Amino acid sequence: MAKRDYYEVLGVSKTAKLDEIKKAYRKLAIANHPDRNPGDKEAEERFKEATEAYDVISDEKKRQMYDQFGFAGLDGSNGGAHDYSNVYRDFSDIFGGGFGGGGGGFEDIFSSFFGGGGSRSQGRGGQRGPEPGASLRYDVEIDFKDAVFGSKVDVAYSHQVGCDVCSGSGSQGGSGTKVCPTCNGSGQVRRNSGFFAVASTCPTCNGSGRVIENPCTECHGSGLKRKQQKVKVTIPAGVDNGSRVVLRGMGDAGANGGPSGDLYVYVNVKNHKYFVRQDYDLFCQVPISITQASLGAEIQVPTIDGQSIKVAIPAGVQSGKMLRVRGRGVTKLNSTDRGDMYLKLLVQVPKRMNSKAKKIMQDLAEALGEETSPTPVPFED
Ligand SMILES: [Zn+2]
Ligand SMILES: [Zn+2]
Known part of the structure; x- marks a missing residue:
């Protein structure tokens, strides 16, 4: 098969701006990603082809060479001899979290691209990557003198913590996950729309391909639940309006082993009568x-x-x-x-x-x- 023109591969014009190029590549990469199309050689070829084209066209220097001299303008490493089977790991800027590890970044972009839910609170996805918990903000007002000498304040707030019934796994009795019955593990469902088959993210597993076998009855499979928390926060002497005290790890718990967020206590100082x-x-x-x-x-x-x-x-x-x-x-x-x-x-x-x-x-x-x-x-x- 003759090598196709890079612009043609990406479906963009020769004058396309980087934004447009990124968008075009992302579309192709998502549709043809090997993780999405296991065993589909044609999709894999299209994925490699698009990745190679993107590697060149997204790089100002390489693109200039290619525009002037075609494939001959590119040295060996870009002329097609290079093995692109793993190169998708290097395109993290396009996909946010990247494809590596648990593939969380990919799932996210995939969901948003297809308009899927993707919210972890739905708790259906059994194979999603670690997600960090949200950091929270709490405002306190303290007396002028307490800012001068420091004090302790009670902070009462609610945050998400790992579910104690299922130890955060989301499944009952450690039953684990099973292949999603809706999509049979592909993460996609196809719907016939007249002549075409339209693919979209599986609504049952949010595209992960797996669901929890027996969801925990306490947290409904999310592995998280809200908890009222009371902490005594030490406000150090010398704080002023707008100072903040950070309590590491006291925000929302992360999902799937992701780190917890932090709690930020913002200080507001009352005025003094004389000072x-x-x-x-x-x-x-x-x-x-x-x-x-x-x-x-x-x-x-x-x-x-x-x-x-x-x-x-x-x-x-x-x-x-x-x-x-x-x-x-x-x-x-x-x-x-x-x-x-x-x-x-x-x-x-x-x-x-x-x-x-x-x-x-x-x-x-x-x-x-x-x-x-x-x-x-x-x-x-
Ligand atoms: Zn599914
Ligand atoms: Zn639970």
Whole structure:
């Protein structure tokens, strides 16, 4: 048989883009895959032919050579001498999971291509490859202080776990699988539609060719069931809004021996009445009096720890001045170090004074050589 033109094999034009080429190859590969057509020599030939054509046409360099020089432009390894019987393992990018191992990727693409169900929860497929479980998200809201020092939170959620009745196998009493009675193991059913026979994925086994002999009555053959779960999650000191804690393997269980997903606990931190946080530093406003600002003072300031510390106010300090108190901020993640606390001093002018205070103020103004012309407070607030 004369070698057919690669474009003709794939059924695409000479100007076809990679997307189109991939699609065309996938169609051919699925229809003619050896696993799908056991013992069918013609299908196997078509599969090899399509794979060889795809190998060349999907590769920019090889394609250019082929376009210019035909088969002669390709070196020995691409000229047809190469054995393509195993090459389908290398086309994983097209088929997602690839054909290797349990053939999960193939099953998936096969199902989606033919519009089959393919959902593992239907639990009919006995021979499907391992599928990883889904990862789950859980949101918690914690107090400001708990983010600063860390805490433990209760998380209650539901996830899929392996069925304890059948140990996740989906079958009763370890009965295992048998050849699917609907498709006799081929994974496909043919329906006569006038002149043509139309093939589609077997609905009983989802194309796997096998079904569970005696499905477990607890999980109906899926091997999985939902379970309410309660866990205490340690929120480390230093977390902030949007931080997440990952609990490996606490998501949904995988199917057919696939790994479990993870549980992501997202942290949302409530605001504090006095403190505002920036990274690991805390900021708060501290009102001081005009005399404290003028003469200097030692004041008591509350910290996030719930303690009270002494802070020295230097004489002559201006309103808006920031003072830093080291090590009184937020505990840093995975560390015992702490950020700092910043105090913004706000000088308060007295709204009312008794006559003695007024007299002293007037004397002060005189001593400083300042003009004052006291008038009654124009408005009350
Ligand atoms: Zn079947
Ligand atoms: Zn079960």
